[in-house]
């Protein structure tokens with residue numbers, strides 16, 4: 505960083521490159537700083553329940569080592585095999601068990617950062633503090649534009665003794681969302697709460713075998729003739745969906761059906777039993793039909809599958825993308841309908857609701873569309889994002905819950921920031937006056953050197 509500061513060239517921090525918004529793409533000449541060799545675990549502190557590690561450690565390796573020693577960090581993004589601790593912190597990642605363990609920013613207790621000048625700074629590690637602004641949080645989520653994270657102290661937890669699963673089906677999303685909200689409001693801390701809308705349930709959640717997560721899974725190994733026939737039927741539906749997504753998108757608006765709610769609980773046996781009972785009571789009160797524990801177990805066993813099958817859609821000439829936004833409970837349902845309505849003119853769209861909190865949740869849309877040619881596909885892709893995030897901005901929802909901003913969502917972030925944009929630009933100028941740290945990301949000025 506000292507050399508970059510002296511010679512004035514951009515430096516782009518690189519974890520594992522799994523970020524989906526172009527955060528690691530250079531916009532000009534510069535150096536990509538691969539941090540994967542900073543992968544040591546320095547300390548596991550049993551008394552304070554913390555782990556200190558380098559930013560380059562892959563999520564799965566960190567979690568496995570913690571599990572071996574009897575702990576969990578509780579961070580399980582679908583990209584756990586191909587993403588790093590530094591990347592999580594830099595892009596404010598969320599794992600599938602965020603309802604219980606929080607997002608990565610909740611897990612971080614202290615960080616070490618190399619500034620644009622090459623100076624190394626470290627934030628103090630305390631359970632909570634009132635010593636001015638939270639300096640760690642200034643760098644967390646800055647996607648390599650404020651500094652390079654070179655070490656982190658993270659919260660960990662004893663590995664859970666008990667894990668329970670349960671699922672319910674509902675007629676439409678309304679009662680199911682009410683159940684989610686009431687479960688969180690009651691103080692239950694489920695490890696995972698995932699609600700699939702009607703289309704997501706038909707294409708994913710309704711399956712008896714294989715991945716409940718997987719909308720476009722063409723490789724499912726079915727053996728019995730009935731299963732093979734069902735598999736062929738699903739393939740046929742998926743082929744139609746992928747080849748004429750705009751038409752199916754409009755038609756899908758009228759589909760009504762069941763929505764699957766999957767719940768997972770982790771902790772001591774007494775705690776999980778109590779949380780499960782409270783949740784079952786709430787779902788039944790809201791007209792949920794008990795689907796037992798099997799759909800929850802299936803989700804757990806296949807929870808990382810979906811993302812790795814998306815490339816198949818591209819081979820068929822269409823594209824797939826995911827849009828993850830978040831808002832408070834009073835706006836979630838309306839936002840879901842508004843985004844679906846706006847996007848279905850351009851794409852097939854379905855959603856699940858995950859990352860539930862006491863005060864709101866994330867809506868995770870999956871879209872499939874295509875263009876007449878590459879230019880047209882790029883135009884359609886932009887139209888989808890403008891439509892979706894336009895509705896979010898109108899509603900006062902955040903344009904990203906956990907994928908971050910990168911190169912792609914800069915314009916939407918600045919719209920979300922509104923009057924804070926000026927403060928943001930001034931902060932960047934103060935922290936990195938030569939603009940050498942990942943220029944052009946987060947809607948900040950591009951490299952002009």
Ligand SMILES: Cc1cc2nc3c(=O)[nH]c(=O)nc-3n(C[C@H](O)[C@H](O)[C@H](O)COP(=O)(O)OP(=O)(O)OC[C@H]3O[C@@H](n4cnc5c(N)ncnc54)[C@H](O)[C@@H]3O)c2cc1C
Pocket residue numbers: 516517518519520521522523524526527528539559580581582583586587588589590591592593594595596597598599600647648649651652653654811812906907908910942945
């Ligand atoms: C298949 C798949 C599934 C995914 N599922 C999830 C999911 O469930 N939850 C989720 O949150 N995300 C998910 N993502 C997105 C992605 O994995 C996350 O954004 C993750 O946090 C990126 O980590 P990375 O190490 O790959 O970072 P990179 O992609 O290498 O970098 C991301 C950004 O952080 C910056 N950066 C990286 N390391 C540092 C550092 N040490 N210091 C400063 N800046 C740094 C980079 O410059 C870049 O701007 C998924 C992506 C894929 C491909």
